[in-house]
Amino acid sequence: MKNRRLFWRIVEKIENLIDTGIYPPGSRLPPERELAENYGVSRPTIREAIIALEVRGRVEVKTGSGIYVVENQAAENNDLKISAFELTQARALVEGEAAALAATTITEEELAALHQTLVDMETEASAESADKEFHLIISKATRNNAILVAVEKLWLLRGANEDIIDAYKGVCNQSSPKRMEEHTAIYSALKERDANAARAAMHLHFKRLINALFDASEKRALEEIRRKTSENRGRYSLDHLAPAHN
Amino acid sequence: MKNRRLFWRIVEKIENLIDTGIYPPGSRLPPERELAENYGVSRPTIREAIIALEVRGRVEVKTGSGIYVVENQAAENNDLKISAFELTQARALVEGEAAALAATTITEEELAALHQTLVDMETEASAESADKEFHLIISKATRNNAILVAVEKLWLLRGANEDIIDAYKGVCNQSSPKRMEEHTAIYSALKERDANAARAAMHLHFKRLINALFDASEKRALEEIRRKTSENRGRYSLDHLAPAHN
DNA sequence: TTTTTAGAATTGGCTTTGCCAATTACCTAG
DNA sequence: CTAGGTAATTGGCAAAGCCAATTCTAAAAA
Numbered sequence: 001m002k003n004r005r006l007f008w009r010i011v012e013k014i015e016n017l018i019d020t021g022i023y024p025p026g027s028r029l030p031p032e033r034e035l036a037e038n039y040g041v042s043r044p045t046i047r048e049a050i051i052a053l054e055v056r057g058r059v060e061v062k063t064g065s066g067i068y069v070v071e072n073q074a075a076e077n078n079d080l081k082i083s084a085f086e087l088t089q090a091r092a093l094v095e096g097e098a099a100a101l102a103a104t105t106i107t108e109e110e111l112a113a114l115h116q117t118l119v120d121m122e123t124e125a126s127a128e129s130a131d132k133e134f135h136l137i138i139s140k141a142t143r144n145n146a147i148l149v150a151v152e153k154l155w156l157l158r159g160a161n162e163d164i165i166d167a168y169k170g171v172c173n174q175s176s177p178k179r180m181e182e183h184t185a186i187y188s189a190l191k192e193r194d195a196n197a198a199r200a201a202m203h204l205h206f207k208r209l210i211n212a213l214f215d216a217s218e219k220r221a222l223e224e225i226r227r228k229t230s231e232n233r234g235r236y237s238l239d240h241l242a243p244a245h246n
Numbered sequence: 247m248k249n250r251r252l253f254w255r256i257v258e259k260i261e262n263l264i265d266t267g268i269y270p271p272g273s274r275l276p277p278e279r280e281l282a283e284n285y286g287v288s289r290p291t292i293r294e295a296i297i298a299l300e301v302r303g304r305v306e307v308k309t310g311s312g313i314y315v316v317e318n319q320a321a322e323n324n325d326l327k328i329s330a331f332e333l334t335q336a337r338a339l340v341e342g343e344a345a346a347l348a349a350t351t352i353t354e355e356e357l358a359a360l361h362q363t364l365v366d367m368e369t370e371a372s373a374e375s376a377d378k379e380f381h382l383i384i385s386k387a388t389r390n391n392a393i394l395v396a397v398e399k400l401w402l403l404r405g406a407n408e409d410i411i412d413a414y415k416g417v418c419n420q421s422s423p424k425r426m427e428e429h430t431a432i433y434s435a436l437k438e439r440d441a442n443a444a445r446a447a448m449h450l451h452f453k454r455l456i457n458a459l460f461d462a463s464e465k466r467a468l469e470e471i472r473r474k475t476s477e478n479r480g481r482y483s484l485d486h487l488a489p490a491h492n
Numbered sequence: 493t494t495t496t497t498a499g500a501a502t503t504g505g506c507t508t509t510g511c512c513a514a515t516t517a518c519c520t521a522g
Numbered sequence: 523c524t525a526g527g528t529a530a531t532t533g534g535c536a537a538a539g540c541c542a543a544t545t546c547t548a549a550a551a552a
Contacts, residue, residue, distance in 0.1 A: 041506080042508070047533085047534085055297075055302060063514055063533055064515035064531080064533055065514080066532065080394070082392050089347075089390055089393075090396060091392075093344075093347070094396060101335075101339070145328045146336035146400060149336075150399060150400060154392060250534095251533095251534075277503055288537070290535075291535065293506095307505095308543090309504055309542080309543055310502080310504060312502095312544090
């Protein structure tokens, strides 16, 4: 978890952003110089991280052009269609129990690392990867690798589906203060070693998220109707009968 | 062959030297500065090559000490080690919640199919597949494909590890009557649409299973092992599971 | 003589600065 | 509107320097 060398941390963060769908397959990463500034490290360090990602097969570097996320090599096409709602509900159940379990097994080091993610989350650039880090630390703190595998599997689902990426992106951007608040609540419960409080806080976190998803989906449906309406408005317009008057 | 980036050529050369035995496993490579001079490149380039080799698992870097050829490449254990205890605990958590969820969404057809698995389980030959069928039907009944994916993933883990296969085999054979009983209890709770009862019944099922695993492991173990086991009994206990709170 | 320890040398970790080459974007000329 | 050339962007690589961890060495203490 605490990789000594600096570039490993960058690798971790960028990989999270890829898995989360912030950097979708085929997209271009920010230029090295920009990444260096974002993460507060030098360009050579960024280069090291990029090379590590390249060896891992996550990105591809094109000289003079940019760094590109490699196309989805994992044919995760389990032809099972999973909505953002289902995923969120599943995460609530699994991660809720994980939090409860972790409350009795989490170490001081992990609590410190958890707290660090709260700090990182203030920064716009690393907010998303800090989010993933937060949930992953808790899963690891259960001392149960099977649970960790399950949680990671659910994270992969998030990045595998275009709709889910969009849905989460829309929701997360507009509610980061609440997310901070909820993460803090979860952290506090874990710090107090209160299993029930941790579970409840985690459930609350996802409850808010799923409600935000509903709102967003509603808004999108409304916009769809509006679009169709204006389309029809154009199609059935009688304006062509008169000279333009704009 | 013609890797355009410079560091790839260095990677290639060094890897050859390792494979040929010029740099035997465990030995230390020349310092970065020296390598840089040898290959006529700058130190950052050497660092990039070393990092690529590190990600590939060929070398290991120790700060202030040197770069070492990794000992046993065959001992590449990328997979997390998961014990039967961990797996069972994880299943208890996930499938417990799945059962609670399914209680409100399960259809009459699924209940009938579930009942059929109880019948099939009487037959020695089809007991195992009926068991799996039983748990999968419940997962599907949640109407949440993400949960289904998670449960299936855990089931895959079961087959992936030799130790887990053995542990489960030993336990299942000797306690099929109890398993029948527990499955029936879960079925009844689902039939009654009682979410809390379903969760509790599922937990009880796994609780008995995990205890049976401990007993089996205890029986097999030496005196020294027995001490550790009772230590673990606390760690993997399901006692922290609280009653539902919805 | 043996052990301890302090400091010097070695070695990786990371930054800064700078320039080159490939690619891309843009803008002007035809 | 297209074509071609130029400027900006972006990755590739080098050089020099400082810091921190480790190791080596040799002097000091037991």
